[in-house]
Amino acid sequence: MKSTPRTLAAVVTGVAAAMGSAAAPAVAVGTVPVPVPLEAAEKTLHMELPSLSGEIPLPKPGKPDGPQFVEGRLLPARTLPQLPITGGLPGAGMRAPVPHVLGTGFDHADVGVPASDLRTLSPGLSVDAPLTRPNPDHMGLPDTKLPEAGILAPVLQTAPGADLGTGPGL
Template sequence: MGITSRAGLAGVLTCIATAAAVAPAAAAPAVPVNVPLGVLNTVLPFDAPTLHTGMPLPVPGAPDGPRYVKGNLLPHNMVPALPIESALPDTHIGTPLPDPLSGGTLGTPDLVSPGTALHTVTPGADLGAPLSEPRAALFGLPAVTLPEAGLTAPAVQSAPGATATF
């Protein structure tokens, strides 16, 4: 592959990465879902509640790749954590409240949860080699050390909320 082809490919990939990074998390797509609870009318002594929500579609981000650290044979962050952006969709739950005295309804209380951004990070792994860097005291040979292993913790960040109205 020639140098001009590589430069063109690098330019296209840079544009794609920039467009993906600019997209806000709040604009993450969600599939609307209406949960059919009408079958509960045969079991409940009142009208079944209604539930309108959505299924969030996760959008993976760019992982923080392995980095070489001076003094280590293996890179830091060997299995990188993957950030995933999504949005918790709007959720509406409503049910008519029956009036036991008149047989009608008192009203329809609603529980509404507005959509919020959701940021998650998958766990990552780090591994240390059982050998140290070459040492002058050992004539350029590495020393044997205890291997080290570690995991980065997963994370979930969001600010969900809900309001109840009658």
């Protein structure tokens, strides 16, 4: 009688560990796998079709850098801060049968484009008012100056890659 709850606990723990390890690669990269089912078309056409799969990235917004106060300016340096967004480029995979076109040892060709990390920063804005800080020489009144405006350029960083291969078997 005591072994039944232990056995059930071991099975539940094993299933949870298996599901956790299967989900770990998708969570680590931030993508959701998308299989393309072609089995019904294979049965209908009585032929072997390529296998297709994909990965859709999950973008994650980050915490923007706050305004930076600079001495001599009335407004902060980054009035509209840049918003960082991390995610990934979509990945795809295709494996197609190639019946001995390349020789007797080659039965398939495959293309793999793994999901790659992507880091972006949205554009930002930096402006300064046409007034200076209060000037003690003019009884505390600010001086006038030319207004300043600047656009912080967006940033896009990634390193995509692809694999092309042939080999025996499917």
